[in-house]
Amino acid sequence: MILSQEFVPPAKMLMGSLTNKREFIRVHSFLFVVVGFLVSSVADAAPIKFDLLKAGSHTYTNVTVVGFNATEIYIKHDGGLADLKLRNLEPEVQKRFNYDPQRAEAAESGKAEDDARYMATLASNSVARATKKVTASSPENLADPVSEKSLIGKPLPSFKSAKWLGAKPALEGKVVLVAFWGTWSVPCRKYISQWNSAQKKFGEKIVVLGVSSEPEQDAMAMADPKVEFPVALDTDGSFSREMGVTSIPYVLVVDRKGIVRYQGHPAAVTEKELERWVGMTE
Template identity: 40%
Template sequence: MKPAAAIVKLRRVLAGLLFVGMLIPAGAQQIKLPELQAGSRTYRNVTVLGYNETDLYFTHSGGISNVKLRRLDAETQKRFDYNPEAAEAAERRQVEDNLRFNQQVEQTVVEDHERRRLAARRAELIHEASLADPLTEKSLIGVRLPEWKAERWIGAKPDPRDRAQVIFLWAPWSLASRKFLPAMNALHEKLGAEAVFVSLVSEPGNDPEAEAGVRADFATAIDPAAQLVKKLGLNELPVALVVDAKNVIRFIGHPAALNEKGLKELLAKFAP
């Protein structure tokens, strides 16, 4: 027997012994056999370590091993309390236990693969300067921007084809929105040539910017149906999105997480 195969067999026997140790009471006389016949195989100088409903575990002149009780002669079977019906039921349980164990191992492998895939995706999609929300199984980072259509525009409708986009979703009643719109205007002034900036309001008012008392220096889309907000599953505003030229979301989070340096690096990282 090759060394590797011998080690595997030894581990299997020792694992079996964990379940049979109580079948030979402490202090009981050790069972020794000059030889043990199991089918066509003969073991010599046998010392029994333990047994259960299906197997006999022992050392012999050639090492350590185990055999099925059903392979032994009737007299030896009787000595170790062999019951064919009980042994058959025990072997069925062993098969079922092995099946459950293999299924658990398979599930663990699948989950480990998913964790590795997510870690690789995180490394690919999030740059060091990004302050976007943490990437999880439900994250929108790395997925395509859902389709949406504005009911009308304040200012000239931009053409985002083959260009990155910075989308600022906000509401005129939101104090935080009114606070961060000037910051988005500042980013637009610095990086407006590198990306299409869009202000998106999901409110039905005629002039939400007048209502808020602050205006965007770039086009504002009016979407009273809140199509994009609903498709993204947002429950608070404001939110900033950075979308690459292939319409894939590369950042989603609070606009406070975006600064000139971080946005410039993000746009450069995913430039076509």
């Protein structure tokens, strides 16, 4: 998350007959967000912490929960950042996050459908190239890479969009938040409003750069919420493939020197983290 979000209790929804597949996808995606994808920020409340947290065969230490939804929790721990499936946690921990297996299964199904639809637009046939060795861990890191395929610690690859929505931004010397999104994705719509707010708050110190693989007319037609940051059109999906994007929303945090410091779901990128990167000197 970029800006803190309020936790909204799941609402009851009544659904009539669905007349076609398009409406089914729309309603199912809405359910996924309202009932299944309620990411909760701990910025405005006492943080949830664990000295030890077991997830399957793994044990994490010094854990702080930064957000959760119907299927996962997002944590900071001694080893960095992680997202854990609620189904792999111990029963007493699951209860703290109101884990419901049936609701989680429905949310997973909706996310899989969104991922499949997004990947269909990319027609992926290549993998991102590794250009440098994995970097060493540091207290300043938001996350640490565990594979040569990770972009963390490497320069952001150059991207020349044939078309921009809004003026092409100047990135040199600024913190950049690269945000991959789609008009059809309900989770993306939630974060667009927060990305708009982040751009307004930090002004010239940060650039929020959207990337969409959809046609120009589709991206421009979305009015709720309105996109208030520049968007690069990646209609052939080449940049998204190079960045290793397999689901959306998805973000990259790039420091002032053009080095990628984080890649993944935006829930881990809090306003506090952005302030930290903006405040760092060369």
